Amino acid sequence: MDPLAALLDGVRARSAAFCRVILEPPWSLRIADRAALALATTLHGAAWIVPDEGEPVLMRTGDVAVIKGPNPYTISDDPATTPKIIVHPGNRLTTVDGADITEDLRLRPRTTGDAPEGAAIVASGTYQVSGDVSERLLNALPEIVLVPRPGAQAPIMELLAQEVNGDGPGQQVVLDRLLDLALIATLRAWFARPEARAPGWYRAQSDPLIGPALRLIHENPARQWTVASLAEKVGASRAAFARRFATLVGEPPMAYLTGWRMTLAADLLRSSETTIDSVARHVGYANAFALSVAFKRVRGVSPSRHRAGG
DSSP: OOHHHHHHTTSOOSSOEEEEEEEOSSOEEEEOOOOSEEEEEEEESOEEEEESSSOOEEEOBTOEEEEEOSSOEEEESSTTOOOOEEEEGGGEEEETTOOBOHHHHEEETTEESOOOTTOEEEEEEEEOOOSHHHHHHHTTSOSEEEEOGGGSOHHHHHHHHHHHHOOOTTHHHHHHHHHHHHHHHHHHHHHTSGGGOOOHHHHGGGSTTHHHHHHHHHHOTTSOOOHHHHHHHHTOOHHHHHHHHHHHHSSOHHHHHHHHHHHHHHHHHHHOOOOHHHHHHHTTOSSHHHHHHHHHHHHSSOHHHHHTTO
16 A cells, blocks of 8 residues: 555545535635535636635636635635625535525535526535544645646546436445545646645655555554665665655655554544554554553653543
8 A cells, every 4th residue: 555545545435525516607605514625626617716815726617626624715706706605514505694595506416506508517525534644645735736627537527527417326425436536536636746746755656665665664554664674675775775765755764654653543542442552553562551652752642642632
């Protein structure tokens, strides 16, 4: 498993909210659904994504955007257009005065509005994600990722648009998987762009020495890796491997391994009833005491305090 796959495994659509909105100018939607991550595309026309802080971003037909939450933002035909509708969790729609208009605007499942000539059509899906593994990916992204149409995976987005128009058996599962594919394709396309400033762990995946080493760490974090054993696995000298790893990834091999172990342990402590001793062995420590020493050094709190929400 490579680093991106490991991080994306914690950001998967599970009953994701996906909708298609048809809008006639002037229009403006205030997005306040508190989603950690949203993926949007314009199927027709154009739309501005307007964060509360920062510059507006124009999304033209076929472009795909990933928007990092949970802070609210606005999507509109023009950055100056005042929002009249607020989108809440679960695609509930209200006026700015709080009147619920969800059923008034919805023509069929997951579709809001009619399609007069000149309307903009925006399709979007949201993820409710949590945990330190997911946070590691989110921290690598800007507030708004925009992939122009030539780099976006149009077939996937077209399939999403077609599926949201139907109401067949298993539709939610199909939408979830298509949304996962769309997110993966969009992030890969984004990280490949020069302006993305992709994190070191992503850039290093293509390196013939460091890429395999990263996969070894992510596939088996509990193994008692050393710089020497990783170097031997990828066919490099210890010194050359350590130097190249630090240069490409941005930190030494053992620091990266420890950080990944602590990330996995943090999620296990919060998401399961597994004993701290079992968590320790799962991420490569002999016992709860050894994990506690490392966890407190890296995170500043003990595993038990972290589990309790401290």
